[in-house]
Amino acid sequence: MSATPCLADLWSEENNTIIVRWKQNERAVQPVQDVRKRCYSESLKLLQKIQGIPAATERLKLEMTVAYNTFLFSLGFSHPSEIEENLTRTLLRALETAGSQVVSSDPCKLWQVGLQSFDTTVYVPYLHKLLLIQWMLWLMECQLDRILSLTTLTNHKGELPGAVNLQTEIRNLALRTEDDSSLMVAKAAKDLKDLLHICTVIAHGVKQMNEKKYSEALQAFQEAKGRPSPRRLLAQIHTLTGQSLAKLAQPHCALHFFRKAVEVDFPCHSALYEGALVFRQLGNPAAEIEALRLLYSAVQLPTVKCPSSASLVSPDLLLGAEQMTFINRVPSPSLILYTLAHACALNGSFSDGVEYYLDLLASLQSDSKDLVHTGIGTSFPRIPVVYLEAAYALLKAQKYSDALVICEEVITSTLDFIPERLMLDLPMENQQTPGPTTVNLDYDVMLENVDFVLWAGTAHLLQAQAYWKLKDTKEAITNFTRAINQLVKVFIKQKDWKQKNLGNTEAMVDRVLTLEAAKGQALAGRGVCFLEKGQLKEALRDLHLSLQISPGCRNTEMWLTEVLWRLDRREEALIHWRESHNTTNNITSKNPPLYLQAWQEDTAFDFSGLQKKIEDHIQASNVKT
Structure with a gap:
């Protein structure tokens, strides 16, 4: 006993x-x-x-x-x-x-x-x-x-x-x-209770955010913020508070909490990322780029991890993978670098954009990424798009030879995937699925083939623009022609597809609009080159075709006016001159990709001499009348 x-x-x-x-x-x-x-x-x-x-x-x-x-x-x-x-x-x-x-x-x-x-x-x-x-x-x-x-x-x-x-x-x-001194415990019950309390409130707040109940989520995070917590967890609470405020249309308050999160714990990458998103929302590109730079620098630093034995129960363990994925929402380093490069190029910081694009391309090549088929994440663009944007940035930074090399990579890599001819049978309203093509492709494969054509055609287009900048008009015409020959491989069965409701084909319509914009630019570019060589009839043809395919480009209208004036077709020139002044420089694609945005700026020309001639002509015509 x-x-x-x-x-x-x-x-x-x-x-x-x-x-x-x-x-x-x-x-x-x-x-x-x-x-x-x-x-x-x-x-x-x-x-x-x-x-x-x-x-x-x-x-x-x-x-x-x-x-x-x-x-x-x-x-x-x-x-x-x-x-x-x-x-x-x-x-x-x-x-x-x-x-x-x-x-x-x-x-x-x-x-x-x-x-x-x-x-x-x-x-x-x-x-x-x-x-x-x-x-x-x-x-x-x-x-x-x-x-x-x-x-x-x-x-x-x-x-x-x-x-x-x-x-x-x-x-x-x-x-x-209370603990019993005769029976020791691995973690004091009070400490475990406090940690469970704060993590449960955070999990509740995250759940409210996922359900778009941002006011309720904010209340939860404010309660969590008022309780003692480890430094890293407090930074995450500040970040979640900022996210809630951003969703509640209080961006400046959100930025305040993102700043506090970084002050508490600089490796809080999600706060830097969320701050960049808010700066973008506020239309502050300089601040967005700076936040992205800090974020990229931070993610490049070696991660200091405490050994798993140092703490029996960690917040990361308690909150679980799903919640922690939401809390620590940060893109991959490759996507951060791409976003930074894209933001720089989009906002005119071309030398910085070139540096970041080239770093990104080097990392993609070192990782043996397949140029055509590899994506890095749901938000990461297809790799050829990255190359084309890099070529655009190089063009804008006046590094024309480098742009030619980058475009050649795209052309070589897509060569074996481009169809000889691709007819698109776009579905109209009430059609549930896309129609068949001449080669009986399913919808996803059809989109893929359109992409191949677009990438190759755009690469030739950018090469042509580089040669034009290098004053090599002959090579520019050759590459504009190659671009046109690629882009016309896609043929749309419905002649009036722009005027009809195309049902659930937003992705395809976007591709086709981009194709049309690229084709219009290629024809306009070749037309300008012909004009420079004095081949006025060829210039007139291409500029007319460009405006038919991609109407609303003011520069093209102006160039066409110049050609008509030189051909002594004064009245037609006058009509297009007036058209150009009624145009707001629209192009077929409402939101053209970055790599198609160079042409509008680069083809701008001082038409003051032409303007004086037309004004004199109008005045003379009025006198005669």
């Missing part, structure tokens, strides 16, 4: 020895990762010994404490479902010692019975430690409804009331978290 108490004392001493070793390792400057695994193994063996004999009230405190420690050590070594199964077994043994009737294996029912059975006993603090483990496991799986039920049962003495609120129930949660 005296053997059992002695055995309990030995087991208590064994538990404390394990915890002392863990505490020493936890406080070390460089914690040893294997210590946690060893502590888990020894604690699990101890729990198995304790649970290898019938449960008894005199060992209940010991068993609950060892179970609490074992479950904490097991994080990272066991699946949550396995830990929950062992937790249920421990809870059932505790209820057995209390003589409680168990009618269901449902965890909420078991906790309801447990809380009622031990309500006024000395075992409540030990039961509450296990309740924290249950809370932790459900939080890891984002089962917030079950956490609400658990906290409500605790607050209302095992009874479930009517309407309840998760934040309120957690805020009012009264757990007995």
